[in-house]
Amino acid sequence: xxxxxxxxxxxxxxxxxxxxxxxxxxxxxxxxxxxxxxxxxxxxxxxxxxxxxxxxxxxxxxxxxxxxxxxxxxxxxxxxxxxxxxxxxxxxxxxxxxxxxxxxxxxxxxxxxxxxxxxxxxxxxxxxxxxxxxxxxxxxxxxxxxxxxxxxxxxxxxxxxxxxxxxxxxxxxxxxxxxxxxxxxxxxxxxxxxxxxxxxxxxxxxxxxxxxxxxxxxxxxxxxxxxxxxxxxxxxxxxxxxxxxxxxxxxxxxxxxxxxxxxxxxxxxxxxxxxxxxxxxxxxxxxxxxxxxxxxxxxxxxxxxxxxxxxxxxxxxxxxxxxxxxxxxxxxxxxxxxxxxxxxxxxxxxxxxxxxxxxxxxxxxxxxxxxxxxxxxxxxxxxxxxxxxxxxxxxxxxxxxxxxxxxxxxxxxxxxxxxxxxxxxxxxxxxxxxxxx
Ligand SMILES: NC(=O)c1ccc[n+]([C@@H]2O[C@H](COP(=O)([O-])OP(=O)(O)OC[C@H]3O[C@@H](n4cnc5c(N)ncnc54)[C@H](O)[C@@H]3O)[C@@H](O)[C@H]2O)c1
Ligand SMILES: O=c1ccn([C@@H]2O[C@H](COP(=O)(O)OP(=O)(O)O[C@H]3O[C@H](CO)[C@@H](O)[C@H](O)[C@H]3O)[C@@H](O)[C@H]2O)c(=O)[nH]1
Numbered sequence: 001x002x003x004x005x006x007x008x009x010x011x012x013x014x015x016x017x018x019x020x021x022x023x024x025x026x027x028x029x030x031x032x033x034x035x036x037x038x039x040x041x042x043x044x045x046x047x048x049x050x051x052x053x054x055x056x057x058x059x060x061x062x063x064x065x066x067x068x069x070x071x072x073x074x075x076x077x078x079x080x081x082x083x084x085x086x087x088x089x090x091x092x093x094x095x096x097x098x099x100x101x102x103x104x105x106x107x108x109x110x111x112x113x114x115x116x117x118x119x120x121x122x123x124x125x126x127x128x129x130x131x132x133x134x135x136x137x138x139x140x141x142x143x144x145x146x147x148x149x150x151x152x153x154x155x156x157x158x159x160x161x162x163x164x165x166x167x168x169x170x171x172x173x174x175x176x177x178x179x180x181x182x183x184x185x186x187x188x189x190x191x192x193x194x195x196x197x198x199x200x201x202x203x204x205x206x207x208x209x210x211x212x213x214x215x216x217x218x219x220x221x222x223x224x225x226x227x228x229x230x231x232x233x234x235x236x237x238x239x240x241x242x243x244x245x246x247x248x249x250x251x252x253x254x255x256x257x258x259x260x261x262x263x264x265x266x267x268x269x270x271x272x273x274x275x276x277x278x279x280x281x282x283x284x285x286x287x288x289x290x291x292x293x294x295x296x297x298x299x300x301x302x303x304x305x306x307x308x309x310x311x312x313x314x315x316x317x318x319x320x321x322x323x324x325x326x327x328x329x330x331x332x333x334x335x336x337x338x339x340x341x342x343x344x345x346x347x348x349x350x351x352x353x354x355x356x357x358x359x360x361x362x363x364x365x366x367x368x369x370x371x372x373x374x375x376x377x378x379x380x381x382x383x384x385x386x387x388x389x390x391x392x393x394x395x396x397x398x399x400x401x402x403x404x405x406x407x408x409x410x411x412x413x414x415x416x417x418x419x420x421x422x423x424x425x426x427x428x429x430x431x432x433x434x435x436x437x
Contacts, residue, residue: 001182004029004077006070006102008039010046010260010327011119011149012083014156017051020058021161022185027065027073039066047326047353050157070102074109079182083119083149085260092267093275094123103130107137115143115175121205121265122146123272127169127198145170145179146198148205153259154324161186166193169201206272209265210283215250216257217289223253223431233431234413253430255332255385255411256293258321263290263330294332297383297411298339300428304407305380310344315379315403317372318386318412319351319358326353328361332411333385341365350375352388376402387412396423406437 001024005016008030020026030036035045042059044052058064067073074080084098099120110116116134118127127146134142146169151159166183170176176195183193196204223233233253241248257263266287273280305312321331328334331354340347349358350369359368369375372390376382376399384391392414400406400423408420410429420427421435428434 001025001178002076002078003027004073004080006030006073006080006082006106007084007098007120008032008035008066009083009085010048010153010156011151012081013039013044013046013055014048014051014151014160015081015083015119015149017054017058017064018157018160018186019182020061020064021054023063024182025063026058027067027076029067029070029073031068031070033068036066036068048153048156049324054157070105071109074106074114075111077114078111079115079117079178080106080110081117081119081147086120086122086264086268087260088264088267091271093271094264094268096122096126099126099130100133103133104137107134110134110138110142115145115178117145117147117179119147119149121148121209121261121268122202123206123268124199124202126202131171143170143172143175144198145175146201147179148201150205150208152322153327154322162189163187163191165191167196167201167204168193169196169198171198206265206269209262210269210286212250213257213262213266213290214282214286216252216254216262217286217293219251219253220256220293220430221289226431227433230433231431232433236431253413254293255297255336255430256290258294258330258332259327260329263287266290294335295339296430297332297336297385297409298343300409301340301381301383302343304409304426304428308343309340312380313346313348313378313404314340315375315382316347316349317351317375317382317384317391318388319349320354320386323386323388326357328354328357331386333358334361336383336385337362337366348375348377348379351386352390373398373402378402378404380404381407381409383409383411384414385411387414396425400424 003019003024003026005012005028008028016026016028038045082102087095089095127144131144148167168179180193226233237251240246266283270280270283319333348367348369350372355368406424407426413429417427417432417435424437426436
């Protein structure tokens with residue numbers, strides 16, 4: 001199948017590469033000329049486990065190409081996926097300007113039998129609006145399907161190759177058949193392709209993200225109650241997770257959800273609800289709890305040091321919004337860094353992949369450390385924001401030698417409080433009472 005992927009970001013690049021892997025001819029398009037130049041030169045603009053190897057293999061096989069020339073790519077392709085960003089506006093509603101720019105630019109170049117597939121997350125009604133606009137621009141009826149993407153960053157290739165399900169919203173059976181054929185290699189076990197209306201497909205994407213975000217805000221609220229009452233959230237989490245009606249997934253307490261999806265999609269669905277006279281009480285609560293949660297580490301740090309931080313040096317481990325990615329969009333680490341800087345603290349930071357992105361944002365206001373342990377040198381405390389695997393088993397003796405004081409604020413509950421107490425640390429975590437040596 002000849003596929004044009006318009007928008008070569010986290011989703012477009014992973015999706016395009018994975019389509020090439022099953023033998024399709026794919027051309028990835030982006031208006032960012034620098035990104036395309038890097039990809040054409042064999043580089044990879046993002047960190048995503050397994051992606052680079054897959055990219056190289058498919059480029060070498062001649063199945064995967066990159067261009068800024070949207071018209072030529074559209075003329076050549078049978079399937080045209082749109083995977084551009086759909087960010088939030090200030091009021092929480094979705095900014096679809098990139099998607100509309102693509103629709104306007106592609107229209108004159110669409111082949112007679114081309115199918116447009118919206119992969120970007122876009123609110124209910126977008127498919128109908130794009131269909132109507134393409135009819136105006138081309139003077140004929142163009143097939144427009146909605147095929148939301150459910151991959152997670154840090155596990156994007158794995159998620160795309162082995163999806164729990166594929167959702168296709170389309171108005172004609174023939175379109176479904178073509179997309180079924182495309183996705184069949186990824187659905188070889190018992191995983192379904194679910195066919196529905198474009199409206200239901202659009203809602204499914206938002207409902208899935210809102211449900212997952214709500215679980216996280218729920219457990220973070222329970223963690224806050226645990227902390228005040230002497231209960232341990234980790235025991236409570238296990239106590240409820242074993243109930244098969246509840247399960248364990250997405251019930252890890254932490255520093256709030258970040259990333260380019262949950263924050264914006266919860267707000268976007270709330271905006272859609274309000275626009276249709278539905279009061280989105282749960283969605284608003286989910287968002288508010290999360291905003292509050294992003295401040296939890298700063299509150300604990302200030303309380304520990306009695307408010308003043310201007311003579312303190314804080315070490316931070318983990319800057320990306322989750323492990324396995326270099327992405328810092330809406331990362332809780334940024335809220336913490338902004339707060340600590342505002343209170344005058346000096347910061348020594350380390351992340352295995354996200355340092356370049358953080359450096360672009362903060363310049364020389366932070367000290368960037370090459371190695372995990374280097375960040376600890378002469379710091380008054382260590383703060384763990386992202387649970388990268390390499391933070392789980394540090395040398396605690398070395399940690400104590402390097403830190404000015406043996407104090408840890410753990411935003412991801414990666415250590416056992418009893419052990420930390422025995423090792424001589426003052427240890428704060430989420431939803432568990434603090435321990436002191
Ligand atoms: N990141 C994820 O994990 C994820 C997962 C599922 C769904 N989504 C959704 O997928 C969409 C894309 O997300 P992303 O994280 O890949 O975004 P991204 O910002 O990483 O990538 C978007 C790309 O589109 C390009 N672009 C913008 N306007 C363009 C135009 N007119 N022509 C060509 N290229 C253009 C940008 O230069 C950028 O490279 C969003 O709607 C998002 O909500 C994201
Ligand atoms: O139990 C948990 C699980 C996650 N998180 C946080 O939630 C955020 C999002 O994590 P995750 O969902 O793993 O990554 P994303 O790449 O944002 O993926 C989400 O958003 C994508 C974009 O829409 C969807 O495609 C995915 O299905 C959906 O999981 C991160 O900050 C995590 O630290 C928690 O705090 N506790």
